[in-house]
Amino acid sequence: MSERERLEPLRAKADEVLAPWPGWDGESPYLELVAIDPVTRIRLGHRFVPVAAGRRLHVVRDAS
Numbered sequence: 001m002s003e004r005e006r007l008e009p010l011r012a013k014a015d016e017v018l019a020p021w022p023g024w025d026g027e028s029p030y031l032e033l034v035a036i037d038p039v040t041r042i043r044l045g046h047r048f049v050p051v052a053a054g055r056r057l058h059v060v061r062d063a064s
Contacts, residue, residue, distance in 0.1 A: 003040075007037065007040075007042065007044070010035075010037055010044050011044045011045060013035075013044075014035035014044035014045035015045055017035060018033055018035060018045050018046070018047040019047075021033060021047055021049045021053060022049055022050060022053050023047070023048070023049070024048035024049055024050055025050065028050050028051065028052075029050070029051040030048045030049060030050060030051060031048070031049050031050075031051055031053070031054045032046055032047070032048050032049075033046060033047045033048075033049055034046045
């Protein structure tokens with residue numbers, strides 16, 4: 001399996017996880033949520049969200 005083939009489903013999962021978060025309004029303080037491949041440390045996706053949304057965040061070091 002090539003690296004590209006391995007990363008495609010991970011990127012799709014990152015998009016699925018990040019999509020429900022509210023979008024940043026462009027003015028208020030924000031956080032950047034980032035999904036990173038734990039093996040290669042490549043950024044799989046990101047999303048800017050209002051700081052208020054961050055109160056529901058939980059840090060996860062490894063998940064599937």
